[in-house]
Amino acid sequence: MDKFFKLKEFGTNIRTEIMAGVTTFMTMAYILAVNPAILSGSGLNSYSIFLATALAAGIFTLAMGLFVNFPVALAPGMGLNAFFATTVVASKATDHPITPSMGLAAVFISGIIFLILTVTKVRQLLVVAVPDSLKHAITVGIGLFITIIGLKTSGLLTISLDPFARGFEQGKYTDLTGNETVLHLGDLTQPGVWLTVVGLFLIGVLMVLRVRGAILIGIVVTTLIGAIPGVDVVDFGSLKGQSWTPNFRELNFWDFDFADLLSTGLLSAIATFTFVELFDTFGTLVGTANRAGFLKNKEEGNKRIGKAMLVDSVAVSGGAMLGTSTMTAFVESSAGIAEGGRTGLTSSTTGVLFLLSLFLAPIALIVPTPATSAALIIVGVLMMQAVKEIDFADLVVAIPAFLTIALMPFTYNIANGISFGIVSYVLLASVSSWFGKKKYSVHWLMWILFVLVIARYLFIGSQG
Template structure:
């Protein structure tokens, strides 16, 4: 242990590292419950997604601990799984879930190439910090809306030019006879009641700084849902250690389908969002642990990026959305985790969680919806660091944030926000010679995004 993980060098002990790994697992284990629920909207089998989530998170986290010696855990990321579900939804999706897995797999290959060639670092420098933060905030709002919808707290109601039961009628000239508007769910609905109960449980525990608040909240909400008739226990009538994994999605991705539907749009979003999300998480958590100092720190960060990139394609092969570094790893670091032994402990617990599958699969949507809403709260905190005094940054950031949830598309928010940044600061340079510097890669990204939308609306 000492020779492999260099425990003394990092001023830590085996006991401390193991406890840190357990803390990290408890904090992020909610993904075992949430990911199957989110991806099931695409028609994927929940047992298959649970298997892919558990195995994928376990193996890649072990790789991070053994290959990089970092106390950072990885699992299918929130936000990217939401985007996956939207483009591959059973009703109205742009492509099948097999094709979406193919897009994730190819984006992982692209990610590996970008990491090895160090283009990844160049891309990170090209985008202003305010826009990176805006992407995080926008995804947080996007996740919150998904949570509100699956928890029946928010519904889309056909207006038909008349007022709804739950909201005042908007001015007549603001709606047409074929508009759908978001409205509040009925408080007489047990599903809505359970979601709101879950929100308050998690919110109170988070305010009290209870470790693993989200996971505990999901479990308590599930139990409360039993007498309310929302939690279905029929899956436990024939108890067994492992669920039926006969419908696994391992190797069922479709590469041909990706090429048929057009690879640029899906690849751009998967790769781009993963790029900045991972970079921020890895740098932030590693810096908190004091692991970025010196030349060795930079080399290890490069290896960590390579492991993360490998996890993207590996997760797609198993049958889940993008596997990425989790910001919840910071909880383990705060508990004293400084080496890969922390990650190894977390990885082993993820693999062992296969035996929790029968319990995980009875968790209702209304128990995971509060978790999505609270994850949105955590991601919203990045808004404070956006430069709101610089209109050349503030306006693009604002458009990025609001268009993601309002158009129900992460890629729309990124495309419009980036285009606004280039146009506004380009014009400022022409007339005032004052502007925020525009990296040449930003021009290329905006041109590609414009081309994508022009081709889309010509179809």
């Protein structure tokens, strides 16, 4: 094992690596409960999603450890799973509704595109082309998008569209401060709503105290509270008679429908899956590699990141084959690296734990919506931290970044935020360079993206 993972070369040992792998698993195991909760909203079966999540995370995290010797774990990405369930499958772009099978086909194709972009090294070029401000804004926007979903599913936030629409029809544009607003605070007397609040503050306290696995522990404790008589959000009695052996016949393996890819607006979805995953994975891999000290030798570090990108690309299509949304490298892997993880033994340990979790399906699926909603809100907090990297004093940077951030949650669509960010940046940076005092560099690939975005709205429409 020492020879295979080069433990001595990286200044580590078996005990440290295994403990680091356990730490990484603890910090990201919440995905086993949260992913089924999100994707079941698209019409997929919760148990099937759990199987796909555990299998995909286990298999491809093991691949990262065994073939790349890299201490990074993979699982279905937060934000992209929400995009899949609330935007892609919910699309009303045409008379042909997008089914979950079509959505999985879009994810599969995005993985193939991702693999081609990685092999041809276009992927690295795209990362250079898009300005850092937009990359950070995408992260923040997705964080707010996830937060809105958490607030909405928990009942802590209610949305009322009709009063607002009636006001505009009648020419009443100003009365948005009373009861006729679009967004309302939920009914705090409802057990599910206040249980979300309890879970939210519980996870927050654990994170402030720097407790490892704070999100997972918070979900578990919130679930236990939900079973208290009088609350009755959780029924542990339903565990009786449940099978603890995974039933792989329930897996949505190769459940694809490639029909009507163009007419249903899936072309836009494929582009969004590819675009978001592109920067999400790149940022995670570079950040974790830097924290582990791999980039001190740039040539060797870049080789390992390149191999990791290949595994990640295959994981996207592989995860879709198993029946889950886009797989991605998890930033929570940095927790294991902070514990001393430096080799693939760390990620291999995490992968094995995900595979063992296949025998815990009844427990994962009994987790109530308030517990997963609280976790979603906290994940939004973590993603929001990237806002500090954006220079809002520079309007050429600030306006595109703000549009990216604002349009994702308020239009309930990640693609809209990215699209408006790209178009506004190219326009403002070009105008400033041509007529203003400050010059900005606009990569030629940004102009191609600019044209593609404009064409997307002209020919597919706003809901595509």
